[in-house]
Amino acid sequence: MRADLEIIEQWFQPSSRVLDLGCGDGELLAHLRDTKQVAGLGLEIDHDNITACIARGINVIEKNIDEGLATIEDNSFDTVVMTQALQVMHRPDLIVEEMLRIGKEGVVTFPNFAHWRARFYLAMRGRMPVSKFLPYGWYDTPNIHFCTFKDFEQLCIDRGIRIIERTVVDYAHRERWSNKLWPNMLGEIAIYHITR
Amino acid sequence: MPETLPPDSVGLVEPQVYHFDEPLQLCSGRQIKQYDLIVETYGKLNADASNAVLICHALSGHQHAAGYLSMDDKKPGWWDSAIGPGKPIDTNRFFVVSLNNLGGCHGSTGPISINPDTEQPYGPDFPVVTVRDWVNSQARLADRLSIQCWAAIVGGSLGGMQAMQWAIDYPDRVKHALVIASAPRLTAQNIAFNEVARQAITKDPQFNNGRYYLNNQVPKTGLALARMVGHITYLSDDGMREKFGREMSTGKLSFDFNTQFEVESYLQYQGERFSTSFDANTYLLMTKALDYFDPAAEYDHDLAKALSKAECNFLVVSFTTDWRFSPERSREITDALITARKNVSYAEIDSDHGHDAFLIPSPRYMDIFSAYMNRVAEVISDES
Numbered sequence: 001m002r003a004d005l006e007i008i009e010q011w012f013q014p015s016s017r018v019l020d021l022g023c024g025d026g027e028l029l030a031h032l033r034d035t036k037q038v039a040g041l042g043l044e045i046d047h048d049n050i051t052a053c054i055a056r057g058i059n060v061i062e063k064n065i066d067e068g069l070a071t072i073e074d075n076s077f078d079t080v081v082m083t084q085a086l087q088v089m090h091r092p093d094l095i096v097e098e099m100l101r102i103g104k105e106g107v108v109t110f111p112n113f114a115h116w117r118a119r120f121y122l123a124m125r126g127r128m129p130v131s132k133f134l135p136y137g138w139y140d141t142p143n144i145h146f147c148t149f150k151d152f153e154q155l156c157i158d159r160g161i162r163i164i165e166r167t168v169v170d171y172a173h174r175e176r177w178s179n180k181l182w183p184n185m186l187g188e189i190a191i192y193h194i195t196r
Numbered sequence: 197m198p199e200t201l202p203p204d205s206v207g208l209v210e211p212q213v214y215h216f217d218e219p220l221q222l223c224s225g226r227q228i229k230q231y232d233l234i235v236e237t238y239g240k241l242n243a244d245a246s247n248a249v250l251i252c253h254a255l256s257g258h259q260h261a262a263g264y265l266s267m268d269d270k271k272p273g274w275w276d277s278a279i280g281p282g283k284p285i286d287t288n289r290f291f292v293v294s295l296n297n298l299g300g301c302h303g304s305t306g307p308i309s310i311n312p313d314t315e316q317p318y319g320p321d322f323p324v325v326t327v328r329d330w331v332n333s334q335a336r337l338a339d340r341l342s343i344q345c346w347a348a349i350v351g352g353s354l355g356g357m358q359a360m361q362w363a364i365d366y367p368d369r370v371k372h373a374l375v376i377a378s379a380p381r382l383t384a385q386n387i388a389f390n391e392v393a394r395q396a397i398t399k400d401p402q403f404n405n406g407r408y409y410l411n412n413q414v415p416k417t418g419l420a421l422a423r424m425v426g427h428i429t430y431l432s433d434d435g436m437r438e439k440f441g442r443e444m445s446t447g448k449l450s451f452d453f454n455t456q457f458e459v460e461s462y463l464q465y466q467g468e469r470f471s472t473s474f475d476a477n478t479y480l481l482m483t484k485a486l487d488y489f490d491p492a493a494e495y496d497h498d499l500a501k502a503l504s505k506a507e508c509n510f511l512v513v514s515f516t517t518d519w520r521f522s523p524e525r526s527r528e529i530t531d532a533l534i535t536a537r538k539n540v541s542y543a544e545i546d547s548d549h550g551h552d553a554f555l556i557p558s559p560r561y562m563d564i565f566s567a568y569m570n571r572v573a574e575v576i577s578d579e580s
Contacts, residue, residue: 017537040535047560054541055567057575061530061542071531183323 022085026058108146234303239287252351252358258302277557283566307477320406352554363506379525393422422469432517432550
């Protein structure tokens with residue numbers, strides 16, 4: 001399983017209801033179903049991913065999350081999770097609000113744009129950072145709303161969102177002491193467990 | 197005519213008629229004292245009868261869903277693209293049951309059948325039947341076939357409505373419902389199209405209040421018109437543009453009212469062909485069943501409440517250019533199922549083929565259909 005999924009796994013309760021926004025091929029939901037009897041539902045837009053979910057028996061709805069989640073009732077899920085997709089949303093702030101309207105808790109992971117490598121790239125080359133993990137040019141990237149740890153935490157403060165737990169990893173998904181010491185500079189992926 | 201049968205065909209098939217003596221109580225308050233259902237089956241029922249799949253047909257459908265009736269048969273059954281060895285509904289794994297619904301004109305009891313009370317064809321005296329009545333008659337058929345629980349019930353359009361009704365009325369008798377290009381109820385616009393079709397039929401001078409069998413002067417003009425209207429609504433604007441454009445069979449404008457555009461002759465051909473192979477009274481009945489379907493009505497018009505009775509898993513599929521049973525209607529079903537906390541997956545397939553797309557085997561549609569049915573089959577074999 002993808003390493004960031006291994007880290008967040010502990011935050012899901014057995015037999016709980018989980019909504020996965022941008023569920024990909026259903027890997028997380030299948031794992032939670034098989035190990036914790038979690039009742040999952042995924043929203044996804046990629047055709048191959050949707051077929052993959054159906055093939056492994058994961059409930060998946062073809063839906064563009066940017067069109068809104070208004071048809072999903074308040075508090076109808078225990079946890080709403082969104083991994084590595086916040087930065088592609090048109091309005092990440094509204095999505096985070098929606099996550100905590102629909103679920104009691106939220107789990108969010110996103111690439112930290114304040115990582116030293118990105119800073120170094122921009123400072124030295126004067127161009128938008130391109131890397132193995134974020135390989136797109138500025139003009140064709142699906143990642144339209146990059147943010148940093150600090151930005152996300154400021155959003156949480158502004159919207160009255162409580163951070164239950166936070167962790168940071170590098171792209172190899174190692175939790176290093178240095179990441180924790182100076183997350184905004186040294187953490188590559190931000191992982192947040194949030195609630196109201 | 198197939199010289200040899202394709203390897204992914206169910207092959208030569210033969211319908212079988214099941215007679216039912218016990219009266220069937222209908223939603224209208226009326227009864228059918230006795231009736232026949234004509235049925236085709238494909239594949240083999242397994243030892244614990246856990247691999248049965250019911251196919252529910254749409255407005256003009258019937259029991260002949262797959263395979264060929266003879267080696268002289270020009271075309272296979274209406275859903276041959278989805279039913280057969282290696283196809284989404286894989287007859288190597290499933291026992292498939294396909295029937296003609298009550299009120300039909302392909303061998304099940306309907307308006308053209310002889311009314312035992314009068315020894316004349318029922319004609320307009322055949323009771324108006326609903327989707328729920330069909331489901332009740334299908335449940336009796338399941339009993340007869342020793343099928344306690346369907347592995348899956350599959351239907352497009354009006355067939356999808358039957359799958360939903362099964363899920364609500366017989367929650368312990370269906371494991372999966374596949375609701376394709378369907379709707380939780382018809383919109384006013386949709387009922388309006390049905391009414392135009394019915395008016396075309398009943399206003400045909402040969403309709404004779406539905407008693408047209410005796411002198412054998414059937415209301416062909418009206419039925420053809422009804423079909424033409426229907427057919428337009430089953431295609432998409434893009435699809436028609438691509439297929440016909442403004443092509444003219446005459447080559448140039450003739451400044452009269454004869455058939456000139458290709459689309460005109462196509463529609464006339466379709467209407468004509470249909471009017472010689474379908475019964476007008478059945479058409480009236482089937483459109484009424486469509487109009488009346490509204491499972492939420494008895495649950496405070498709350499579809500989620502209606503569907504909360506269901507125990508099965510759902511696959512809902514719609515097609516982008518289908519405006520008669522639009523993706524919005526399928527999303528209503530999906531949203532209600534999510535609210536009702538049911539297991540549901542939903543896919544919206546890109547297609548130019550309008551409502552007809554549910555009968556056309558486009559790659560993504562077939563992939564999703566296969567992936568879902570494969571999962572159904574795997575769970576059956578795990579449990580056996």
